[in-house]
Amino acid sequence: MSVPRPEAPALLPHPLTGVPYPSPVPPGTGWPDDPATPVTPVAAEAGQVVSLAGSSGDLATLDARVSVCRACPRLVSWREHVAAQRRASFADQPYWGRPAPSFGDPRAAVLIVGLAPAAHGANRTGRVFTGDRSGDWLFAALHRAGYANQPTSVHAGDGLRLGGIRIVAAVRCAPPDNKPLPSERAACAPWLDRDLQLALGGLRSILALGSIAWDATLAAARRLGWTVPRPKPRFGHGSEAVLQADGRAVRLVGSYHVSQQNTFTGRLTETMLDEVIGRL
Numbered sequence: 001m002s003v004p005r006p007e008a009p010a011l012l013p014h015p016l017t018g019v020p021y022p023s024p025v026p027p028g029t030g031w032p033d034d035p036a037t038p039v040t041p042v043a044a045e046a047g048q049v050v051s052l053a054g055s056s057g058d059l060a061t062l063d064a065r066v067s068v069c070r071a072c073p074r075l076v077s078w079r080e081h082v083a084a085q086r087r088a089s090f091a092d093q094p095y096w097g098r099p100a101p102s103f104g105d106p107r108a109a110v111l112i113v114g115l116a117p118a119a120h121g122a123n124r125t126g127r128v129f130t131g132d133r134s135g136d137w138l139f140a141a142l143h144r145a146g147y148a149n150q151p152t153s154v155h156a157g158d159g160l161r162l163g164g165i166r167i168v169a170a171v172r173c174a175p176p177d178n179k180p181l182p183s184e185r186a187a188c189a190p191w192l193d194r195d196l197q198l199a200l201g202g203l204r205s206i207l208a209l210g211s212i213a214w215d216a217t218l219a220a221a222r223r224l225g226w227t228v229p230r231p232k233p234r235f236g237h238g239s240e241a242v243l244q245a246d247g248r249a250v251r252l253v254g255s256y257h258v259s260q261q262n263t264f265t266g267r268l269t270e271t272m273l274d275e276v277i278g279r280l
């Protein structure tokens, strides 16, 4: 006979700060690096993503608005369900349960575009690629390349800093089975568009992790009026394309995603990842 799991406590301590939070975490309540406040405007549907993204005058505003977005009902429901249930190994800690904003250097010359937060990674910690095996790989590589001040990324507030590089996701909420629907990818696209626009002043290159990030970046570039080579550049590990953006050349580089599926099987090795990061 199965024993019912006891009711979760309403508040659990953040693993680093010890401050208690509910899951999901309300905006502006002191979670490390939470960009939002209780009055940050919330996008409740796709049209509001367009207007709030377009009117974000700087990255801080954009990150704050991203982090409270509720435009995709299926994803909001999933991310909050995961946050409330939690995985047994993380049952003693609160889950962020909100969209993951960008992370890194706001004046970065290099942007990394990933797919979406992991249910028990960024959806738990509130920081992209933080708290899962994918992040272990990525941040170790960024440290080897001199972009990160430490090789590990465990929790928001753990002292990790990036220099010259910033990370965003093509879709900002954790999707079931890591598969956002086309409608959800489309709803989230204006956040990525604005991220690219705000980064453009100093942008040199973009690393797309996986084919979905590659396609999302090319689609964003077209929407922004950048010149994209024709025929459409094909994704592959080490693929490159040069995008012309307002008189500036931005190099797009492809890499297999740092997912466990790729790293455990040897499809992506540390040497392969270091090599593409070295080209940025």
Ligand code: SF4
Residues within 6 Å of the ligand: 049, 066, 069, 070, 071, 072, 075, 076, 099, 171, 172, 173, 184, 187, 188, 189
């Ligand atoms: S996926 Fe993007 S658009 Fe949809 S709710 Fe999350 S942040 Fe908002």
